[in-house]
Every structure is written in C-alpha cells, then in structure tokens.
Amino acid sequence: MRKRIAILGSTGSIGVQALDLISRFEDRLEVVALTAGTNVDLLVEQAQRVRPRLVCVADPDRGQILKARCDPLGIETAAGTEGLERVAAHPEADLVLSAIVGAAGLRPTLAAIRARKTVALANKESLVMAGELMMREASQRNVSLLPVDSEHSALHQCLRGERREEIRRVILTASGGPFRLSSQAEMEEAGPEEALRHPTWEMGPKITVDSATLMNKGLEVIEAHWLFGIEPERIEVLLHPQSLVHSLIEMRDGSLICQLGPADMRGPIQYALTYPDRWESPLPGLDLVAGPSLEFAPPDPARFPCLRLAYTALGKGGTAPAALNAANEVAVEAFLARRTRFNEIPRVIGKVLEEHVPVLADSLEAILEADRWSRRAAERILARGVAA
Ligand code: NAD
Ligand code: MG
Numbered sequence: 001m002r003k004r005i006a007i008l009g010s011t012g013s014i015g016v017q018a019l020d021l022i023s024r025f026e027d028r029l030e031v032v033a034l035t036a037g038t039n040v041d042l043l044v045e046q047a048q049r050v051r052p053r054l055v056c057v058a059d060p061d062r063g064q065i066l067k068a069r070c071d072p073l074g075i076e077t078a079a080g081t082e083g084l085e086r087v088a089a090h091p092e093a094d095l096v097l098s099a100i101v102g103a104a105g106l107r108p109t110l111a112a113i114r115a116r117k118t119v120a121l122a123n124k125e126s127l128v129m130a131g132e133l134m135m136r137e138a139s140q141r142n143v144s145l146l147p148v149d150s151e152h153s154a155l156h157q158c159l160r161g162e163r164r165e166e167i168r169r170v171i172l173t174a175s176g177g178p179f180r181l182s183s184q185a186e187m188e189e190a191g192p193e194e195a196l197r198h199p200t201w202e203m204g205p206k207i208t209v210d211s212a213t214l215m216n217k218g219l220e221v222i223e224a225h226w227l228f229g230i231e232p233e234r235i236e237v238l239l240h241p242q243s244l245v246h247s248l249i250e251m252r253d254g255s256l257i258c259q260l261g262p263a264d265m266r267g268p269i270q271y272a273l274t275y276p277d278r279w280e281s282p283l284p285g286l287d288l289v290a291g292p293s294l295e296f297a298p299p300d301p302a303r304f305p306c307l308r309l310a311y312t313a314l315g316k317g318g319t320a321p322a323a324l325n326a327a328n329e330v331a332v333e334a335f336l337a338r339r340t341r342f343n344e345i346p347r348v349i350g351k352v353l354e355e356h357v358p359v360l361a362d363s364l365e366a367i368l369e370a371d372r373w374s375r376r377a378a379e380r381i382l383a384r385g386v387a388a
Contacts, residue, residue, distance in 0.1 A: 003095060021273070037058045096117045113143050121272075206333075326370070
C-alpha cells in the first residue's frame with residue numbers, strides 16, 4: 001500500500017520540492033491533500049497533477065475561487081484556519097508534511113499531532129513557540145515528529161542507535177548566509193536584495209532573511225532542544241560555508257559523528273517521508289573528491305546578535321521563545337517591506353524580549369496570547385523608531 005501524504009504549504013519552497021520528490025515515487029507515495037496560503041493558481045495546477053482528495057487555501061477570501069476551479073476536477077475544497085486543520089487531520093493521510101512558514105503553521109501542526117498523524121516537520125516556528133506542548137502531545141499519542149530541517153535530519157540520523165545520555169554536545173552547522181564575511185557597516189546598508197542572496201540554499205524569503213541574521217540558527221537551537229531533549233549549554237553552532245556537513249554530535253568518549261550530503265532539501269525531505277526505511281535516491285550523491293574542502297569557524301556574536309537572543313529566550317523559558325519568534329516575524333516582514341533596516345531586526349527582537357514577561361507555555365491559548373502581545377510590541381517599537 002502506498003504511504004498517503006497531506007502537505008501543509010505545498011506551494012512553498014519545501015512543498016514544491018516535496019511534490020517533485022513524491023512524483024518520482026508514484027508507486028509508493030500518494031498525495032491526499034494540499035494547502036496554500038494565497039497562491040490559488042499554483043495550488044490548482046498542483047491539484048490537476050496529483051489529484052488529491054482535498055485542497056485548501058488559507059486565505060478565506062479565496063475559498064470561492066478555489067472551489068469554482070476545483071469543482072470541475074471533482075476535488076473537494078476548503079478555506080481558512082478550519083480548512084487547514086481539516087487537511088492536517090485528513091482521515092486518509094498517514095503522514096502530514098508541515099511546511100507552512102511561520103506561526104501560521106502551529107495550529108494545523110498541532111491538529112495533525114492530535115489526529116495521530118506522523119508529522120514530517122519543516123515548520124520550525126511551531127516548535128520554537130510550542131515545543132513543550134507539541135512534544136508532550138506527540139508523546140502522549142505515540143506520534144513521531146520527524147525533522148525535515150537539514151540539521152535536525154542530520155542529528156536524527158547520527159542518533160540512530162545511540163543513547164541520548166551518552167551525548168556530550170551537539171554542533172549545528174550554519175552556512176553563515178550572505179553576510180558571513182561582511183563588515184558591520186556593510187550589513188547596516190544591506191537591503192532585501194542582498195539579504196535574499198543566499199550562497200548555498202534556495203528557500204522561501206522569510207527563512208532566507210533568518211539565515212542572513214543567523215536567527216534561523218537560533219530557532220534551530222530551540223528546535224534541537226525540544227526534538228532531542230538536549231540542554232541549551234550543550235548545543236553549539238559552527239559556521240560551515242560549504243553546507244555539506246549538516247550537523248554533528250560529540251559522544252562522551254570524544255567520538256564525533258556527522259552526516260554529509262548535497263545541499264538539496266530533497267535529501268532530508270525524502271528521509272522524513274520514508275523513515276524508518278531508506279529508499280534509493282533519485283538525486284546525484286556527493287562527490288567528496290571533486291567537492292570543496294570543508295571549513296568550520298565560530299560565528300561572530302557582535303555581527304549576529306540574533307543567535308544570542310535565541311539562547312536568551314530559551315533560557316528564560318515559558319512563552320519567551322514564542323515572543324522571540326513573533327517579534328522576528330514582524331521585524332523580518334518590515335525589513336522585506338523596506339520599513340526597517342537589516343541591523344534593526346535584532347534590536348526590535350531584543351527590546352520585545354526585554355519587555356516580555358514570560359508565563360508558562362503549557363496551553364495553546366497562552367502561546368497564542370504571547371504571540372499576539374509580541375507582534376503588537378514589535379509594531380509599536382518599529383512605529384516609534386527602533387533607536388527611541
Ligand atoms: P515559503 O515561503 O517558500 O512557503 C511557505 C508556504 O506556506 C507556502 O505554501 C505558503 O502559501 C504557505 N503560507 C504562508 N503563509 C501562510 C499562512 N498564513 N497560512 C497558511 N499557509 C501559509 O517557505 P519555505 O522556505 O518553504 O519554508 C517553509 C518552512 O520550512 C519554514 O518554517 C522554514 O523555516 C522551513 N524550512 C525551509 C527550508 C527550505 O529549504 N526552504 C529548509 C529548512 C526549513
Ligand atoms: Mg536548517
């Protein structure tokens with residue numbers, strides 16, 4: 001029987017790559033439901049190709065257009081938040097690929113866990129906001145959360161057969177983004193064009209800016225903490241501009257275990273979709289002889305303050321990481337809309353974190369309230385000017 005997959009965020013970078021991969025395994029994988037934020041054209045095109053049972057557009061205003069275009073295909077449609085949750089809990093899905101960007105992914109991802117679906121998780125923001133809640137709900141229902149993020153996929157692979165208590169530390173690798181070698185002054189002047197020019201990965205705009213500030217790595221530290229139960233003091237970050245070593249684990253006997261592969265997200269996507277099996281890859285492997293030399297260096301905390309902010313939020317605990325995430329989303333959006341400068345992003349987040357009084361993040365309501373509070377605080381700081 002084919003493994004049946006629902007994709008949250010099928011029109012994004014991860015979603016499109018997942019569909020490409022799935023089309024290469026037509027005899028073993030089947031798509032039962034798809035969602036998009038707003039891009040109805042691409043969603044309909046995907047639906048024509050893969051013929052799912054259900055498609056959903058998150059923007060409720062576009063529900064009617066989607067319906068009009070899918071009725072002739074005999075495909076059921078839905079819209080809005082409830083529609084996303086219906087896709088996440090689709091009775092015919094075995095696995096849900098969570099690939100919406102940002103906090104919008106939290107509710108549907110939680111709905112997938114509650115419906116006891118195996119979750120292939122690309123949406124790291126949900127785990128940053130609600131790590132404790134998601135891990136608890138998943139473990140209560142015996143649901144597997146399989147990382148799609150390349151670093152966490154690497155750690156998952158390194159940890160197969162290892163005992164968690166024998167880990168000394170974890171090293172997450174980071175490409176360093178487009179500003180790895182830039183001066184503070186150059187970064188002050190950088191606009192969206194420069195920040196969106198990622199050296200090794202092609203991704204959606206939000207995560208690409210996060211990679212330029214290194215907030216992406218900060219979010220991944222929090223993600224690793226929840227996924228693998230590792231204390232923040234034992235999670236380190238190293239710049240590795242070739243993006244071929246996807247992360248490493250040091251065991252207590254000093255042995256370093258790492259995973260290498262091409263900088264192509266279809267590798268970690270395939271791993272999560274086929275786990276616990278490994279299938280023949282349709283992609284070319286890594287040529288170690290022809291490839292570049294591997295370099296590693298510590299990140300510069302002065303030029304990349306977002307990394308420290310993420311550790312600070314994780315240390316504060318409770319709703320602080322949800323506040324960090326929301327402030328980051330607001331600041332990145334403002335930067336992309338040219339309403340604020342690149343180096344203001346960490347300043348906005350830092351101010352929001354200083355103001356935030358964390359409470360226990362033990363319910364969806366508490367987390368969403370922190371998210372709303374933090375968005376308002378970030379907008380207020382942006383409106384009056386970050387320096388004020
Ligand atoms: P993207 O911007 O390319 O795509 C985002 C998807 O989410 C799209 O389908 C979009 O329609 C949908 N979406 C956006 N806002 C929405 C909303 N409010 N409600 C419902 N749907 C909405 O992003 P991406 O690069 O594919 O990243 C998706 C997730 O995967 C992010 O959490 C990112 O951090 C993570 N991730 C991505 C990569 C990568 O290579 N792209 C690598 C690792 C992790
Ligand atoms: Mg990553």
